[in-house]
Amino acid sequence: MKILYYFRCKVLQKFLFFSLSITLLQGLDKILIDSTISTPKAFVHEQVLYTISIKIHQDIFDKIHSLDIARLYLPNIKSIEVERIEGVGDGEYILYQMRYCLYPTQSGIFTIEPLAVQVGFLDSTDDENTHDVFLSPKSPQTTTQTFLSATHQLEVMPLTLDSQDNLYTKTPLYGVSRLITHALTHNVGAGEPLEFDIALESYGDIFDLDFVLDIPNVSIYAAPATISSKQDSDKYLHTLSKRFTLIAQETYEIPSFGYSYVQNTKVYPIASTPYAIHIQDSPIPTYTKKDSLSWWWLWIVLCGISCISIWLWWKRYRTTHKLYVLIANAHSYKALLQEILTHLPHTYAPFATMLEAYLYSQTTSRFSTNFYDKKLLYALAKEFYATHNPKEAL
Incomplete structure (x- = not known):
């Protein structure tokens, strides 16, 4: 029984292996x-x-x-x-x-x-x-x-170059190459940033190269270099690009970048054009100590004028307020006259005289002691302030 089972397993294994091999061979x-x-x-x-x-x-x-x-x-x-x-x-x-x-x-x-x-x-x-x-x-x-x-x-x-072409020993570029530079403008203000782009196009090995820029008295910020490739027939053209941001206070010049490449057995130098950057007379405004002091003096003058205006307004308010308060609180002409003579300075005596003249010159019943006309009194007070300038002791 065991022999029969073993025989069946072997046959099944060979059949599966043969079937799988046929599938692979067909694929x-x-x-x-x-x-x-x-x-x-x-x-x-x-x-x-x-x-x-x-x-x-x-x-x-x-x-x-x-x-x-x-x-x-x-x-x-x-x-x-x-x-x-x-x-x-x-x-x-x-x-x-x-x-x-x-x-x-x-x-x-x-x-x-x-x-x-x-x-x-x-x-x-x-x-x-x-x-x-x-x-x-x-x-x-x-x-x-x-x-x-x-x-x-x-x-x-191997490359067999002429004796005058020993420069190639330092440059591993083989194939046509060129340098491309670009600046947005040649005139900038002092302290304004200028973007300068440079690119090297080549069929050679540029993957270990980089651009370095150093200009005296110029702050230089360099972005990371990038490399891109595009197919050109049976080769690929590579482009190494980099952007510099330059900031300066004086006129300067971006120097020329130089390199060389070899084609067949001839070395060809390549170089970029230098850029003269002119700094215009437009310095960034700065605040000096003198400017700060002038602002402080202006604040002091404004505060002084405000204080004087508030004092004059308060003085007039105190004077006007007292007379109107007395008119509002009194319930008779006699009581009002007594309050004016008692609580207000002598400068208000003309108002008392004016009030007495009105009271005794009119014969209508509304000026009787039993009728207290506040509207008439407010009108007399307004006329009094228009013709007099009473002063109070503060």
């Missing part, structure tokens, strides 16, 4: 690996473009669990990844692509070994086998297949 022709180099020969520091492409047919794309591309490492050759395409439709295929700019640092013949691409396929198992007895999901079962790209050989030739 291998639907995965295309391609790698190219832009040129088999190049000079030292000359750019060589290396491209690796993986195309996966849409029929098996859903069966792929993972896709891993090995890291490109080449001795004596500097590699820079400049572009990556992931999962872009290309007809019946899904495209994955990586591009590297290669810069040889030594002469010789170098072999670019095949780049390994590992593809993880999902095993085709029943749904019931993807869960255990407790109905918890299991990790997907995968089978990994490794693909290799093509082998390439690169011949790197």
Whole structure:
């Protein structure tokens, strides 16, 4: 019985392995690996473009669990990844692509070994086998297949320059290059910021370069340098950009930036144009000690005028208020006259005389002692203040 069970297991295992192998073999022709180099020969520091492409047919794309591309490492050759395409439709295929700019640092013949691409396929198992007895999901079962790209050989030739072109020994740029500078204006005010942009465009290796600017008596603030790349035929044009912010109080000059590049066996110098920045006579206003004192004197004068105005108003208010209060509180003419003569100074005697003249010159009944006319008294008080200027002792 045990022998029969063992035999059945072996047969089933071989059948599953054979079925899986058939599935992989059927899918291998639907995965295309391609790698190219832009040129088999190049000079030292000359750019060589290396491209690796993986195309996966849409029929098996859903069966792929993972896709891993090995890291490109080449001795004596500097590699820079400049572009990556992931999962872009290309007809019946899904495209994955990586591009590297290669810069040889030594002469010789170098072999670019095949780049390994590992593809993880999902095993085709029943749904019931993807869960255990407790109905918890299991990790997907995968089978990994490794693909290799093509082998390439690169011949790197040394640079043989003329004796007068020894300057290139300090500059690793190979290929046409140019410097671009830009300033918004040549005239600024003292203390005003000026933005100055500089860029280096080259097909060479600019990834370890930077711009440095130093001008006496000028405050310089530099932003981090940025590098961008764009494809130009079978090469990539790189741009190193940087922005400086300059602040100065006197006229100055932005110096010229110089560099050089080599094309074939000839060295070409490049240089930017110097910028003369003129500082206009518009200094930023500053507040001196004298200006501060003048403001204090102005505050003192305003406070003095305010105090005098308040004192005069209060003096007049006290005088006016007392007479009207007496008129409002009294209940008869006799009581009002007595209060005026008792509580107000002698300067109010004309008002008492005016009131007595009105009282005894009129014959109407409304001036009788039994009728106290406050409206008439307020009118007499207003006339009194208009013709007299009574003063009280404070």
